[in-house]
Amino acid sequence: MRRIDPRFVPLLGTIAVFALTAGYGSVAYTGFFSAQVFLNLLIDNAFLCIVGVGMTFVILSGGIDLSVGSVIALTTMVSAELVEHRHWSAAQAIPLVLAIGTAFGALMGWLIQRFRLQPFIVTLAGMFLARGLCYLISIDSISITDATYTAIAQARVPVPGTGASITVGAIVALSTLAVGIWLAQVTEFGRTVYAIGGNEASAVLMGLPVPRTTVLVYTFSGFCSALAGVVFTFYMLSGYGLHAVGMELDAIAAVVIGGTLLTGGTGYVLGSVIGVFVFGTIKTIISFMGAEQSWTRIIVGLMLLLFIGVQRIIVFRSERRR
Amino acid sequence: MNSLSRHRLFWPFLTLALLLAANAIFNPGFWQLQWRDGHLYGNVIDILNRAAPLALVALGMTLVIATRGIDISVGAVVAIAAAVAALMIGGELVVKNGVQTQVSRFPMGLAIVAALAVAALCGLWNGLLVAKVGMQPIIATLILMVAGRGVAQLLTGGQIITVYYAPFFFLGNGFLLGLPFAVFIAAAVWGVLHLLMTRTALGLFIQSIGINPAAARVAGLHERLITVCVYVFCGFAAGVAGLVISSNVKSADGNNAGMLMELDAILAVTLGGTALTGGRFSLAGSVLGALIIQTLTSTIYSIGVPPEINMVVKAAVVFVVMLLQSAEFRAALRALVVRPAAGGAP
Numbered sequence: 305m306r307r308i309d310p311r312f313v314p315l316l317g318t319i320a321v322f323a324l325t326a327g328y329g330s331v332a333y334t335g336f337f338s339a340q341v342f343l344n345l346l347i348d349n350a351f352l353c354i355v356g357v358g359m360t361f362v363i364l365s366g367g368i369d370l371s372v373g374s375v376i377a378l379t380t381m382v383s384a385e386l387v388e389h390r391h392w393s394a395a396q397a398i399p400l401v402l403a404i405g406t407a408f409g410a411l412m413g414w415l416i417q418r419f420r421l422q423p424f425i426v427t428l429a430g431m432f433l434a435r436g437l438c439y440l441i442s443i444d445s446i447s448i449t450d451a452t453y454t455a456i457a458q459a460r461v462p463v464p465g466t467g468a469s470i471t472v473g474a475i476v477a478l479s480t481l482a483v484g485i486w487l488a489q490v491t492e493f494g495r496t497v498y499a500i501g502g503n504e505a506s507a508v509l510m511g512l513p514v515p516r517t518t519v520l521v522y523t524f525s526g527f528c529s530a531l532a533g534v535v536f537t538f539y540m541l542s543g544y545g546l547h548a549v550g551m552e553l554d555a556i557a558a559v560v561i562g563g564t565l566l567t568g569g570t571g572y573v574l575g576s577v578i579g580v581f582v583f584g585t586i587k588t589i590i591s592f593m594g595a596e597q598s599w600t601r602i603i604v605g606l607m608l609l610l611f612i613g614v615q616r617i618i619v620f621r622s623e624r625r626r
Numbered sequence: 627m628n629s630l631s632r633h634r635l636f637w638p639f640l641t642l643a644l645l646l647a648a649n650a651i652f653n654p655g656f657w658q659l660q661w662r663d664g665h666l667y668g669n670v671i672d673i674l675n676r677a678a679p680l681a682l683v684a685l686g687m688t689l690v691i692a693t694r695g696i697d698i699s700v701g702a703v704v705a706i707a708a709a710v711a712a713l714m715i716g717g718e719l720v721v722k723n724g725v726q727t728q729v730s731r732f733p734m735g736l737a738i739v740a741a742l743a744v745a746a747l748c749g750l751w752n753g754l755l756v757a758k759v760g761m762q763p764i765i766a767t768l769i770l771m772v773a774g775r776g777v778a779q780l781l782t783g784g785q786i787i788t789v790y791y792a793p794f795f796f797l798g799n800g801f802l803l804g805l806p807f808a809v810f811i812a813a814a815v816w817g818v819l820h821l822l823m824t825r826t827a828l829g830l831f832i833q834s835i836g837i838n839p840a841a842a843r844v845a846g847l848h849e850r851l852i853t854v855c856v857y858v859f860c861g862f863a864a865g866v867a868g869l870v871i872s873s874n875v876k877s878a879d880g881n882n883a884g885m886l887m888e889l890d891a892i893l894a895v896t897l898g899g900t901a902l903t904g905g906r907f908s909l910a911g912s913v914l915g916a917l918i919i920q921t922l923t924s925t926i927y928s929i930g931v932p933p934e935i936n937m938v939v940k941a942a943v944v945f946v947v948m949l950l951q952s953a954e955f956r957a958a959l960r961a962l963v964v965r966p967a968a969g970g971a972p
Contacts, residue, residue, distance in 0.1 A: 368764070415945075415949075418954065419949060419952040419954045419955045419958075420952060420953070420954050421948055421949075421952055422902060422948075424696070424764060424902075425892075425896075425902060425944065425948050426948070428889060428892070428944065429941045429944035429945050429948070430941070431889075432889070432937045432938075432940050432941035432944065433937070433938060433941035433942075433945075435937050436934065436935065436936070436937030436938030436939075436940070436941055437938065439932070439934030439935070439937065439938075440934065440935065440938065443932065443934055545934070553768065553771065553772055556768065557768075557772060560765075566762060566765050567762070596779070596780065596783075596784060598775075598776040598777075598779035598780045598784060598880075599776065599780070600776070601772050601773055601775055601776030601779070602773045602776035602777060602780070604772055604773070605769050605770070605772040605773025605774075605776065606773065608768065608769045608772065608773075609755075609769050612761055612765060612766075612769070613759065616759060616760060616761065
């Protein structure tokens, strides 16, 4: 039997965990194994998938982005304010919020790169800032009644051959995944991100555009957060400063469960999205069980522990081989 | 003057003094103290009282950061400790011999010890993951941050547990010698820690681990043991803070108690002049940092600005502080400022 390339082991592990959790759910609960339940995973976690793609690049480069949840909240808030109170059309509001998120990410990336600040602290401050800005717009939730937004939110695209359907948000998530895989595997940008995560000093010596790529990584993550915010706006049809609290941690958890090493340099965009599905499946199983949702956090915590533990062993073994 | 401004506590002190001065201008009655019912009342006392839990958490965080670590699970530990204490004390109104008395489920001492033990266990877990398993501190504590919040929610059943037991309220609401009791708790923890760090070699050990863990190990330090102990203490301090908070609000809220407290604590430590890269640390600085944060919050409330702006202000403060700590930024600033005035007084 041919040995599997060790680079794929974490990814295969994630797929196995997803198969196991989904399999358990299907065996234990009738009605679990249906196309719609699985498509709902994608629909209900579309924003997390999008954020996860951006986060994967940040973590691959050896950084971290804690601002994603609050950028989502800011996006929902700005969209709701513009559409409801200023009577902008969706076609005007969406490009603007995407630009805001992208600029926000670029600013943080520039601070991290130019002044050698720790990504953890910069994005932490960014998290405070974005949430604070939400409250500057309004303390209360603004619900969206705009015709375009509600139409997009309610639109369902049938999936041929299953009788099930997905939302626009889910399609955006799948597109983001495709773009993410392309960026990581085909472009020079992707290769540079892997190189920075592997060893930043070597990447610089190899003449790779490290400073530019570092800024771009956070810019891309900011864009993904804003895009997730747009999808989240469709999903919730409201803008609120308390939307997506703690989502940065869910995203980091999904990326880690997806097999990306937190030290950077190793991992796949696809893994993160499967990590999101594992996360979603656990949530679905818990709601099927009728247990309290607080168990989700505990199980996700344990799963994080398991995956990081396995990662440690893999890294340890590869270090010993050297 | 120059040596004064070089003192590590100079900047935190100056910030706090400026904030207090601004308060006095906005609110002429700011410094007024009143003696009522044998206690001191006033804005300053209020700030001290409210800053006590944050100062406690920041003290633990200081030591963790000094060893090059970080503990982002403290908020969850605060919630867990509060939930354990509230569950074990509970409290009911019972009529005994015709007199209404409040009865706790377990003796209060036992409940407090249990809550602190659970908090210290949380710290032990973090410490073992960091020192024995060798995880990055932010990730190791991320696990407890995610799972711990779930545990706290599970303990409280997702509800707010109200405590009906008057003696417990003393921790967060009581007064001793006219001052809030919580201030004494924070001061005692700081005092003990200060003695440990200055009278024994422990402070030096912690610093050397932060500066270079490998060198510290080669020099014969029990680097791992000390790291574990530091995390245990951080958990313990968060537990004490959890007790004070739950006693103050007479309840435990698994969902929101200690929410985002880790960020405030890290901010307090950074404001106090301890660099996040580890090494030299200042306990007094972190206490000052906690006071700065609380004064800022109180100021925002008292000048009538919506409290939500607090977060924007905090974010601005973090950005300024971390830019000032960055050597690259100082160099860029010096290039901007010094060059035109070259030859002037240094």
